[in-house]
Amino acid sequence: MGYSGARGGLEAILAAEDLVRRARDHAPAPWAPNEQITARFRLAVDRVMGEAGLYHADTSAAALRQAEGDPLEAAHLVRAHRSTLPRLAVSEPIDPDEMVVLRRIVPAFREPDGPQLLGRTTDYTGRLLEQPAGPPPRRSHTPATPPERTETQRRPGRFLDLLRKLDLVVDHRRVDDPEPFDITRKPARPPAERSAALASMARAETGALVALWYRSILGPDGDIHEVTLGEVRHGRLPLRVRHPHTGNPVRVGEFRATEAEAIEDLDGADEDRSRFDVGYGLCFGHNERKAIAMANLDVANRRFGRTGPLEQLLLLTTDGLDSAGFLEHLKLPHYVTFRSMVERKQAMRAAAEAGPRVAEPAGQECR
Amino acid sequence: MTEVSREERCGLLAEAEPDELRALADQCLADGADVRVLVGPEIGFVTAQVREPVAAERFLLGDVLASRAEVELAGHRGWAMRLGDDRASALAAAVLDAEVEAARPHAADVAELCARVARRRQEREAAEWAELAPTVVEFEELT
Numbered sequence: 252m253g254y255s256g257a258r259g260g261l262e263a264i265l266a267a268e269d270l271v272r273r274a275r276d277h278a279p280a281p282w283a284p285n286e287q288i289t290a291r292f293r294l295a296v297d298r299v300m301g302e303a304g305l306y307h308a309d310t311s312a313a314a315l316r317q318a319e320g321d322p323l324e325a326a327h328l329v330r331a332h333r334s335t336l337p338r339l340a341v342s343e344p345i346d347p348d349e350m351v352v353l354r355r356i357v358p359a360f361r362e363p364d365g366p367q368l369l370g371r372t373t374d375y376t377g378r379l380l381e382q383p384a385g386p387p388p389r390r391s392h393t394p395a396t397p398p399e400r401t402e403t404q405r406r407p408g409r410f411l412d413l414l415r416k417l418d419l420v421v422d423h424r425r426v427d428d429p430e431p432f433d434i435t436r437k438p439a440r441p442p443a444e445r446s447a448a449l450a451s452m453a454r455a456e457t458g459a460l461v462a463l464w465y466r467s468i469l470g471p472d473g474d475i476h477e478v479t480l481g482e483v484r485h486g487r488l489p490l491r492v493r494h495p496h497t498g499n500p501v502r503v504g505e506f507r508a509t510e511a512e513a514i515e516d517l518d519g520a521d522e523d524r525s526r527f528d529v530g531y532g533l534c535f536g537h538n539e540r541k542a543i544a545m546a547n548l549d550v551a552n553r554r555f556g557r558t559g560p561l562e563q564l565l566l567l568t569t570d571g572l573d574s575a576g577f578l579e580h581l582k583l584p585h586y587v588t589f590r591s592m593v594e595r596k597q598a599m600r601a602a603a604e605a606g607p608r609v610a611e612p613a614g615q616e617c618r
Numbered sequence: 619m620t621e622v623s624r625e626e627r628c629g630l631l632a633e634a635e636p637d638e639l640r641a642l643a644d645q646c647l648a649d650g651a652d653v654r655v656l657v658g659p660e661i662g663f664v665t666a667q668v669r670e671p672v673a674a675e676r677f678l679l680g681d682v683l684a685s686r687a688e689v690e691l692a693g694h695r696g697w698a699m700r701l702g703d704d705r706a707s708a709l710a711a712a713v714l715d716a717e718v719e720a721a722r723p724h725a726a727d728v729a730e731l732c733a734r735v736a737r738r739r740q741e742r743e744a745a746e747w748a749e750l751a752p753t754v755v756e757f758e759e760l761t
Contacts, residue, residue, distance in 0.1 A: 300680075305663060307683035307702065339662035339686055339699065344669040344676055351743075353750065361759055369753040397751035400743070411671055423673040431667060431676040446677035449670065453679050490682055492664055494625055495697055502629040503664065504701035506682055512672075531672045535680055549672075 257584035275319055288312035297507070297536025298322050302571050303329030304435065304454040306506045306535050323456065323571045330572060340492040343500045347510055347533065350486040351405050358480045359514060365407020370485065410481035411512055411529050421517070421526045423553075441562045448552055448565055452545040453534045456571030463564055464544035467551050472559050474551040481512035481529065485537045509538050513546035519554070528553070622732055627718065630732040631711040632700045633739065642731055643710035646691075646717045646724045653713065656695070657688035659705035691716035 354370025530550030556562035696716025
């Protein structure tokens with residue numbers, strides 16, 4: 252029992268944990284190994300990797316199994332595990348143009364540079380629940396051999412670059428190169444560098460980010476008013492570090508990521524109304540909802556982050572461990588807190604009955 | 619095969635299968651060569667730093683699990699880093715890197731392993747494209 256307002260209960264706590272372990276680990280069903288979880292629930296695994304901020308499918312699969320399928324609890328487990336590990340290196344700056352695409356669509360434009368590649372998606376098919384009694388019969392599948400993949404098909408040109416060629420987008424490119432903010436070492440607080448907001452969104456809880464995105468469209472702030480997407484990509488990016496002996500970059504592997512570009516109309520009095528603005532989203536694994544919300548919120552944050560609540564909401568309310576951690580802690584014994592609240596009520600009542608009114612006590616937070 | 623740079627070799631060994639790394643490392647050490655482990659093998663993470671395309675700003679996307687090791691074999695240092703938490707494979711890859719650096723008897727076998735990994739990468743990409751190519755779409759525009 253780690254909460255300071257109460258102690259004891261150790262036997263019951265151990266028994267409760269044992270109940271979880273026995274029911275989970277010895278459920279009357281075949282054991283689900285990591286490979287099973289990764290292969291059949293890849294989107295859940297990817298989501299955990301992104302929200303935990305640690306890319307490793309096996310670790311996320313193990314966490315999902317331990318968390319009984321709760322992605323937030325799984326992300327918590329992975330983030331706790333990550334905190335025990337040393338940082339071996341910071342990668343060389345990754346150029347997203349190097350992404351080898353597994354899926355790439357440009358909703359804004361029919362004929363962008365390179366193909367519109369649907370990849371693995373059910374975006375265009377109806378949602379009909381299938382309830383097979385067992386694994387569907389295996390279909391023979393031998394894909395035809397296509398012509399060799401061209402470089403444009405592997406790494407299509409970026410829609411943003413097309414907008415730049417047409418001089419239709421404001422240019423935010425910086426000439427300086429500030430060090431990126433590290434949210435794992437220091438909490439990001441407003442006002443923050445854009446790198447802090449991007450890192451926070453990349454690690455945010457997907458639902459929280461989507462909810463904030465939707466609030467920005469339909470809610471009171473109206474921070475997003477034109478919603479058009481340039482790029483939506485899922486693909487593989489190389490990870491390179493400096494070789495300790497030669498000092499040259501070494502590719503140590505690759506990881507999958509989802510990328511989005513959101514195009515926003517500029518309509519403010521002090522904005523260049525003859526051009527568009529573009530926001531950027533990138534997150535681990537295949538998680539299009541998150542990358543799209545991030546891209547829209549990136550441009551909204553640039554425009555309205557400091558004049559409204561958006562930057563504060565982004566930085567302080569979208570981390571799943573933060574929000575769920577606070578929420579979950581409310582279940583711990585709050586006997587002392589509540590007793591003091593009751594005593595304040597009783598004191599007020601006694602004071603009222605005694606005669607002159609007293610000022611309301613300050614502070615009513617339940618923490 | 620054409621000779622690869624040390625960086626390319628490390629990159630290919632980072633993608634080799636655990637079994638082939640360990641088997642070849644065992645062969646390299648079978649002659650009783652003097653070997654010392656200098657670093658690890660240890661599990662940690664590499665922080666993925668991205669330069670995003672809108673403002674060319676760098677930001678930290680997150681961390682990628684990785685293992686690394688460094689050895690000295692016959693007076694030459696070998697280094698390896700691989701994604702994932704397989705320490706034994708990182709150690710084996712470091713031994714293979716040192717085998718080539720020291721121009722020892724199995725250096726050619728390491729080069730052959732690297733060539734095999736490179737071929738597999740190409741085959742994997744070709745198979746992947748065969749699955750993806752039919753999903754290239756050209757939507758029609760309503761006018």
